[in-house]
Amino acid sequence: MSMVEKRVQKGVERGQQFEIFVDGEKILAYEGETIGAALMAAGRRTLRYTNKYKHPRGLYCGIGLCQECRMVINGVPNTQACQTLATPGCQVETQQREKYSTGLTG
Amino acid sequence: MKESEFAIIGGGPGGIAAAIVAAKAGVKVTLLDENERPGGQIYRQFEKGYKVTDSKVLGRDYEKGLELLRQFSSLSDKIRYLNNATVWGIFKSRTLAFARKGTSSSLSFKNLLVATGAYDRPVPLPGWTLPGVFTAGGAQRLVKTERVLPGENILLAGTGPLQLVLAHQILNAGGKIEAILESGNISKNWLRILMGIWGNWDYLKEGWRYLRHIQKAGVPLLRNHIILEVHGDGQVEEAVIAKVDKSWRPKPDTERTVKVDTVCLGYGLVSSTELALLAECEHKYELCLGGYIPVRSESMETTVPGIYAVGDGAGVAGSKVAIEEGRIAGVSIARSLGYISDADASTRIRIFQKHLNKFNRLRRVLDEMSVPGQGLYELAKDDTVLCRCEEITLKEIKKALADGTIQAKDLKRMTRIGMGACEGRMCGPALIEIMRYQPNASPEGPGYLLPRPSIKPIALGVIAASKQEE
Amino acid sequence: MFPGEAEVVVIGGGVIGSSTAYFLARAGKKVVLVEKGYKGGEASGANAAFVWSITRKPGIDIRLAMHSINIHRQLQKELDRDFEYVYNGGLLVIEDEEQLPFVEAHVKARAEDGYPLEMIDAKQVFELEPLLSEEKIIGAVFSPIDGTTNPIFLVISLNLQAQKLGAKIFHHTEAREIEVMSGKIKGVITDKGTIKTNTVVNAAGCWGCFIGEMVGLKVPITPFQLAMLVTEQLPPCVSHPIMGASYMVEEDTGKEGGLGCGLIISQQAAGNLLIGASWRDAGYDKRINQEEIELMARVNVEAMPSLKDVRVIRSYANFFPHTDDDLPILGKVDGVEGFIMACGHNGHGIGLGPGSGKLIQELICEGITSIPLDELSLSRFN
Structure with a gap:
């Protein structure tokens, strides 16, 4: 996907700009922006792969109901990207059952 | 446990409107809102960090909403507003459980208003x-x-x-x-x-x-x-x-x-009825109003005394209707608690009702036109996933149907449809439509996927850190 | 077509009724099963999913459990549809010193009966289940033969296979009356029609007492609520069914009508954790109260602290058929020829059900069972 600017400037000014890490890669985010929105703005649409058929899933309902945007955020799996605000330096991983441990420690 | 005389679930237009009229009448209101700030989906406010430079480009509902929200916040000494509060259960002891700030609390209520809104069909x-x-x-x-x-x-x-x-x-x-x-x-x-x-x-x-x-x-x-x-x-x-x-x-x-x-994809909305169902309010099926919706009296009371429902969560009709319904519920509750006289309440309800009737006339026109055509639920093919969470395909559903499963709740057990993290919200409405048109469909209809607490995913640690009183 | 007659009518479509119908059909009997609700709609579809022997008592209890575990393994080979039966061994974890005497007495009694159990220390427990809390667990009883299953899929598989072998299964069909003449079973009247038969199997679980009443029998079964939580799916992280030893301690079981709760954790094939369990005497009421859910969360998070970030997506409750001696009621009854009891499994229906079904089939077809049922007869309550 080409990198057409998806952040709309009209009508609002954004707060502090910072970087977050998605699968180790840096992307931009702003204060008050959800991780889901920052990912959409960066053109990263696949947020997780399903357990059974390993199908990609992205942001869908955007209001916290569908659970499609579950990612591993700061080490905690099954965290909803559409409901979690980005914070400077936060670590986000595409959720894929084969690749993440439970995130649980003894 | 301290009892709230009036608890409201949902900080959208219906919940806010009810809170305003009730609080003005003297009712001690507790409003539980899942969001950071009041407004619901329609009047959703910007997060901290954004500065609005031109509210015009954000649309008039944004401005309109701000007005209602200003009224709401001016009553902050009379309304106990609990933000980021996810209600995860209603129990037969007339208590509700909610998660907030990493702990779970329970609130017992005398009157309850369910104003939980709707989501895309x-x-x-x-x-x-x-x-x-x-x-x-x-x-x-x-x-x-x-x-x-x-x-x-x-x-x-x-x-x-x-x-x-x-x-x-x-x-x-x-x-x-x-x-x-x-x-x-x-x-x-x-x-x-x-x-x-x-x-x-x-x-x-x-x-x-x-x-x-x-x-x-x-x-x-x-x-x-x-x-x-x-x-x-x-x-x-x-x-x-x-x-x-x-x-x-x-x-x-x-x-x-x-x-x-x-x-x-925008095929209208379906009501969020999980809490009303959990509270054992009787529901009826109205496809154009959002599926199974609670049966209500003129004062917006459900079949469970003291539990009211308004707004899109009780039949999709938009924010204007939600506001009037919320006001009727708020006044009715103020009357039942003795804060306002019967005569005063009746006068006020008559006015709200008049507005509502006006909207309802147009609403019937809308209802007729917004009913999804039967073809909508024939788009899925055998390998189309109906249940996004459990990845259950139409083919699996058809097999269970052919096996004689006639109720939605049984189909869930047979196939795992609706057993995932969205708790049946994304598959339930379509499942009901598909089942309704089966040749062996039961005349009473397929029923619904029964919600069970927690009606939204809640971390075990949050539930474990429960407080006795809130 | 509703059948006018059958060699055997099984009342109840849970795991016990379905196993019975399957084994009877396999033995060539003309069997009809009637179920007032739907497949596994009651306790068989809402339980801890254990196929378990550790806490079974010496004597008939452990014999029935061992027999049933063997039948489970046999079914895994015989049934067409998989039911996710896995056995890596089960753990009864000891949470405090007070539980130790109860556990030791049980282990000793089992060894004397010829069914020894292995005690393991905390270090061995954490090797098996690294997520358990080191502060909380002091040791465990390990049984290599125990495991978990998918109870709903088990019931579905039994149903499908029974039908394939000629059994007729009718759901949403309620037995209303049982015809008895001169002390002999003559038929079952249902809301869909009457089935002439000489043999009725009462596999109605918690409703077994009402079926008993139809032939004038007092069946001392009462409902007892069991509640569980379901989490969302996780990668494999719990490989054994885990039960807390509080279940061995009489005082902790909550059977006096109050609320009881003991540690239960297992992981289903799909990845969901089943977390439990709480008990209370709630009559025929499946609704869970908030205290139960909170108690289950607390007990389990304490034993496995990392569960704190795992989200609960639903809960379920059911009532299991309780008898005073915790044993099922199996076999013929005095005074009503052709009436056979197969209920009262006290929350062990998934573990003991398939074995019970096989024994009932043996009783009907051969008149003799591979495990004597005398100790499980209804007359023991007289």
């Missing part, structure tokens, strides 16, 4: 799980309050005026729309009326401007069209569309493919 079709397919509401949330466009070349498919609102917002934000598909058989004139009577009442005047805006931008508005399939390798690359007949079934030889990277 999920419609399974081939390719609907691809990244790049959004619900209209999801796309709207992105554009409206995150100010991020969902994609570069967008197809809107669905029915009703919310699509036009979304189109206007996308265009206004500088986005590109390939086309808008309206599955209903709706003339230009109807669309204008619909614009007004849907919740976004203020759009009545602006409706024409929106249509003009869409036309001027050169976006085709294709009536009697439907989206059949979405294709793409890993994300949306194209969509197959077709003309439809009155039942929303595709007409032969009208199929064509459009190159788009984003699809927004």
